[in-house]
Amino acid sequence: MSRLARPTARLADGSGLLARRLAARAAAWCARGRRDDLTGWKAILGVLLRCALLALGVYVLARLVRALPTLMWLLTSWWTIAAWGAGRAPAEETDVPPEGPAPAPDREAVLALLLEVMGDTPAVHLRTVLAHLQERGQWEGRKVGDLRAALERLAIPHERGVKVAGVPTWGVRRRDLEDPSPVPSEETPSAASTAA
Incomplete structure (x- = not known):
């Protein structure tokens, strides 16, 4: 027995x-x-x-x-x-960790993920990114609002009117990811001082 x-x-x-x-x-x-x-x-x-x-x-x-x-x-x-x-x-x-706040992801890894899900298209909806994550066993039970909050914390641009296949909703555009807004650098004050 x-x-x-x-x-x-x-x-x-x-x-x-x-x-x-x-x-x-x-x-x-x-x-x-x-x-x-x-x-x-x-x-x-x-x-x-x-x-x-x-x-x-x-x-x-x-x-x-x-x-x-x-x-x-x-x-x-x-x-x-x-x-x-x-x-x-x-x-x-x-060994799966209990549900709770997810660890803060790396900004570069998130940008790479967004570009991977985007593929050859100029934009991707956040619900598509969330579905991609959930199919791989990540972000189970979370919603698009949680993904928006994570992108906000990482200062990754996203907006509501992104059209993919003619449907506008929350999404990310390739041009915003590849051409981020200029960040003030240390060279800017020195260039201004040399011009003066």
């Missing part, structure tokens, strides 16, 4: 972890549907649409399983393999 206890615990822990991950990803995906450039009920239409799409997906999957019972074996096998893999390293999961 003790020989089965460890694999059973691993499957149970992995299954619970996998369920929490899927629920968190689904919730984050639905939350990203909120429009920051709108107010009132119009702002949450995207969230409601994404929730409806998830519900439709679950319904279609249930109908497929009823029509093709063999599909249940495939789904069960996939879940077991994924749960086994997720339960393999519980120590790695406990």
